[in-house]
Amino acid sequence: MKRGILCYLAQDEKEEEISYNLEELKELARNIDIEVKDYLLQRRRPDPNYLLGEGKVQELKEKVERESIEAVIFNLELSPRQILRLEERLGQVEIWDRTQVILEIFRHRARSREGKIQVELARLTYLYPRMLGLGEVLSRLGGGIGTRGPGETKLEVLRRSVRRRIYHLRQELEDIRRNREVLRQQRIKNAIPVVALVGYTNAGKSTLLNALSLSENKVLAEDRLFATLDPVSRRIRLPSGRQVLLIDTVGFIQHMPAKLKEAFKATLEELSSADLLLHVIDLTSPYMDRQVAAVENILRELGLIHRPLLKVYNKVDRFTGIIPVDGLAISALHGTNLPLLLNRLEEKLFPVEERTLWIPFTHLGELFRARNRVEVVEEIYTPQGVRVLLRGRPQDLRVLEARIRKKEENVNK
Ligand SMILES: Nc1nc2c(ncn2[C@@H]2O[C@H](COP(=O)(O)OP(=O)(O)OP(=O)(O)O)[C@@H](O)[C@H]2O)c(=O)[nH]1
Numbered sequence: 526m527k528r529g530i531l532c533y534l535a536q537d538e539k540e541e542e543i544s545y546n547l548e549e550l551k552e553l554a555r556n557i558d559i560e561v562k563d564y565l566l567q568r569r570r571p572d573p574n575y576l577l578g579e580g581k582v583q584e585l586k587e588k589v590e591r592e593s594i595e596a597v598i599f600n601l602e603l604s605p606r607q608i609l610r611l612e613e614r615l616g617q618v619e620i621w622d623r624t625q626v627i628l629e630i631f632r633h634r635a636r637s638r639e640g641k642i643q644v645e646l647a648r649l650t651y652l653y654p655r656m657l658g659l660g661e662v663l664s665r666l667g668g669g670i671g672t673r674g675p676g677e678t679k680l681e682v683l684r685r686s687v688r689r690r691i692y693h694l695r696q697e698l699e700d701i702r703r704n705r706e707v708l709r710q711q712r713i714k715n716a717i718p719v720v721a722l723v724g725y726t727n728a729g730k731s732t733l734l735n736a737l738s739l740s741e742n743k744v745l746a747e748d749r750l751f752a753t754l755d756p757v758s759r760r761i762r763l764p765s766g767r768q769v770l771l772i773d774t775v776g777f778i779q780h781m782p783a784k785l786k787e788a789f790k791a792t793l794e795e796l797s798s799a800d801l802l803l804h805v806i807d808l809t810s811p812y813m814d815r816q817v818a819a820v821e822n823i824l825r826e827l828g829l830i831h832r833p834l835l836k837v838y839n840k841v842d843r844f845t846g847i848i849p850v851d852g853l854a855i856s857a858l859h860g861t862n863l864p865l866l867l868n869r870l871e872e873k874l875f876p877v878e879e880r881t882l883w884i885p886f887t888h889l890g891e892l893f894r895a896r897n898r899v900e901v902v903e904e905i906y907t908p909q910g911v912r913v914l915l916r917g918r919p920q921d922l923r924v925l926e927a928r929i930r931k932k933e934e935n936v937n938k
């Protein structure tokens with residue numbers, strides 16, 4: 526692990542928000558092998574040269590030398606000029622901003638062709654506007670002052686090739702997307718309901734997918750940020766025996782870098798084809814409310830905030846406090862309450878169901894017992910019993926059917 530230091534430039538955020546942001550930045554850094562040893566905090570407007578103020582940069586330089594720091598990470602995005610000035614000032618040390626850190630994590634995690642293209646696209650579009658400031662530097666190196674220096678010509682060539690690459694990547698992504706649209710249409714034809722997992726990164730979405738999945742083919746679930754980038758889907762079986770498709774996808778984070786959001790738009794748009802969103806929340810995070818709000822913000826941006834949604838509070842095995850009442854407490858890792866979750870999914874997806882049952886006269890008492898739960902839509906009398914069309918929740922219909930079948934078996938013994 527490299528030794529790192531965080532530089533936090535605060536605007537008008539409150540203490541609590543700052544401490545969360547610092548914690549999160551530290552965790553992000555850990556995911557690219559930088560161990561944060563120290564931090565610097567300043568409240569002021571961003572300085573055009575160093576982001577931090579003059580005095581703070583000096584303090585930073587001293588800390589870097591004294592503590593053998595190898596990487597400096599800033600909470601706000603740096604301009605090319607700031608990167609150059611900071612490099613000049615601080616000497617041999619890596620300079621990062623939060624966006625670059627997240628892009629780097631994504632770069633390591635991308636596995637599929639689509640994931641890799643999305644990440645590269647985000648990196649290049651982040652880089653492209655930052656190349657403008659480089660002209661001056663390249664010219665300075667080439668020695669031209671005032672006139673259009675050789676640096677700028679070189680830069681123009683570079684920029685053109687980056688532009689071309691961005692264009693090419695967008696095309697390729699478009700192809701992949703078209704392909705996926707075909708698959709989606711097939712799914713609609715097969716009428717398989719789709720449930721999509723959403724939630725903050727590391728909440729336990731992939732663990733839940735594995736726990737519910739019928740398949741032995743497990744997906745990666747790990748204690749690190751953005752373990753999942755590529756959408757995967759698995760079939761799961763509901764209590765009624767019906768199957769639905771469960772989709773797992775990239776986790777959310779607050780202040781998601783704009784370029785990443787753009788690049789992952791297609792992936793996120795997949796969510797809009799879901800019949801139900803399953804919002805997985807990490808109960809054990811001290812910042813749970815903040816994380817829930819960040820997820821809801823992104824859902825709002827995607828126009829999905831009013832979609833049918835079920836909240837699950839995960840990792841209940843490691844939690845002793847009070848569980849919010851607007852969702853179901855589960856442990857994806859230990860299987861706690863997963864049968865209940867499947868029931869809830871069924872209720873949400875298939876709120877009521879109609880079913881025809883044949884009930885012998887001798888067992889009509891069972892129908893009477895269930896009268897508060899199931900509704901008789903239609904009845905046809907036959908010499909031995911009644912043929913009824915019932916409407917109710919799938920599980921209630923199932924219970925009734927099972928009782929009647931059991932009585933029948935007893936009679937036939
Ligand atoms: N104690 C406990 N840990 C859990 C539970 N569910 C998941 N975890 C752990 O939480 C970590 C993250 O789990 P993942 O399933 O990878 O989380 P994710 O939401 O898919 O994360 P991203 O793919 O990064 O968005 C892993 O170390 C899991 O073992 C749970 O119910 N209890």
Ligand SMILES: [Mg+2]
Nearest residue numbers: 730731752753
């Ligand atoms: Mg995951």
